[in-house]
Amino acid sequence: MEIDLTGKTALVTGSTQGIGLAIAEGLAHSGARVAVNGRTAARVDAVVDRLRAEGADALGVVADVTTADGTDHLLAELPAVDILVNNLGIFEAVPAREITDDQWRDFFETNVLSAVRLIRAYLPGMIERGWGRALQIASDSAVVIPREMIHYGVSKTALLAVTRGFAKDAAGTGVTVNSVIAGPTHTAGVEDFVYQLVDRSVPWERAQREFMREHRPQSLIQRLIEPAEIANMVVYLSSPLASATTGGALRVDGGYVDSILP
Numbered sequence: 001m002e003i004d005l006t007g008k009t010a011l012v013t014g015s016t017q018g019i020g021l022a023i024a025e026g027l028a029h030s031g032a033r034v035a036v037n038g039r040t041a042a043r044v045d046a047v048v049d050r051l052r053a054e055g056a057d058a059l060g061v062v063a064d065v066t067t068a069d070g071t072d073h074l075l076a077e078l079p080a081v082d083i084l085v086n087n088l089g090i091f092e093a094v095p096a097r098e099i100t101d102d103q104w105r106d107f108f109e110t111n112v113l114s115a116v117r118l119i120r121a122y123l124p125g126m127i128e129r130g131w132g133r134a135l136q137i138a139s140d141s142a143v144v145i146p147r148e149m150i151h152y153g154v155s156k157t158a159l160l161a162v163t164r165g166f167a168k169d170a171a172g173t174g175v176t177v178n179s180v181i182a183g184p185t186h187t188a189g190v191e192d193f194v195y196q197l198v199d200r201s202v203p204w205e206r207a208q209r210e211f212m213r214e215h216r217p218q219s220l221i222q223r224l225i226e227p228a229e230i231a232n233m234v235v236y237l238s239s240p241l242a243s244a245t246t247g248g249a250l251r252v253d254g255g256y257v258d259s260i261l262p
Helices: 018-029 041-053 068-077 101-129 150-169 188-197 204-215 227-237
Strands: 009-012 033-038 058-062 083-086 132-139 175-182 249-252
Touching (some): 009 018, 018 033, 018 083, 018 227, 041 058, 083 101, 101 132, 101 150, 132 150, 132 227, 150 175, 150 249, 227 249
Parallel strands (some): 132 175, 175 249
């Protein structure tokens, strides 16, 4: 199966590390012109330089899309895209009854409203051109709400609803809107999260095993997922090959969610 995204422009939010970086690399290696986004110029430039050194077509857009002003700045720099990947997200472990109103607002602003703003901005152009892809990186926590970070799980549940609603809005236009449910994934942020729950003196491989056994025992692969494995699904959904897939929540979760649908 060959995926050729030549001639398509893609934006991946929060793409200077982790899953976002892997997605940017995957799209670039499939021929897309990729806009790398982050809040720090040095980190954005480093990724752009890396992709260009690999022969990819890449540009950087430094903007904080968690704010309306930051989003306006990004849109001024990049007024149209063919592929939008709302990857940016935050998470943290907080006891349920200790999550403050400000933390709830912060998670919705970052994990939900940042995606809503960009879909709302880019969808009309996609519809006018008769082709486009809007993808949201959700989480198994959207379905299996973790007791240690309810605010994160609820924000990702909302993202699934946002995706389904905008897919209906784009019905019959040639534009597809989907979510990818990512399971427990090996990133630097997740390593920090694991060590919030497991003794920091424990070596990483042992800490990972203990985390999966104690906190994610439903995983059928019994390991953390690598970011490139998430990116593979995103690249496919970004391609013409996925033209009949829209409004979906597609799982790359290692079998973590105990359901036969979707």
